[in-house]
Amino acid sequence: MTGDRPGPGAARDRGGPGEVDAPDEVDRVVAAWARVRPDLDVAPLEVLSRVSRLAHHLDRARASTFDAHGLERWEFDVLAALRRSGPPHRLTPSQLLPQTLVTSGTMTTRIDRLAARGLVSRGSSPRDRRLVVVELTEDGRELVDAAMASLLEREASFLAGMPRRDRERLADLLRVLVRPFER
DSSP states (O other): OOTTSOOTTOOEEOSSTTOEEOOOHHHHHHHHHHHHOTTSOOHHHHHHHHHHHHHHHHHHHHHHHHHHTTOOHHHHHHHHHHHHTOTTOEEOHHHHHHHHTOOHHHHHHHHHHHHHTTSEEEEEOSSOTTSEEEEEOHHHHHHHHHHHHHHHHHHHHHHTTSOHHHHHHHHHHHHHHHHHHHO
């Protein structure tokens, strides 16, 4: 720990009115580790434990939002990838793989399940009849659009207390943190 910043668990003044943060659970965990293992630099926990806890809370909030639309997260991911592709909202299974981070076998199962629900259709590429394409149906488009609107409304509420410049700076910092994992 350096002398120019508060120790673990200390409240930090963010500089604006009402922006003094009380210690949170991560501060308590970091302070405990610093106390029992003073030989370790526990500073990474201050950032990454908060990221981990935030991811947990966001996963639960997103699952709740998708559930309200009758969707599983993986269903939203596939439908959203097709929707983002633009008209005619059609991709090959191999084009869907990097956007959903699953294996080809898993993708096949997911496409089958979405097709059974009438949210996607499977067909041949107009350019190469040997190539399978997955296309978003009108029902799928309406469902993913509604779920996306709900998701954005909910997530905007999480950020409502943070000034825009802070949100932009946080996005920039998180981009730097995530980049090595995305390569």
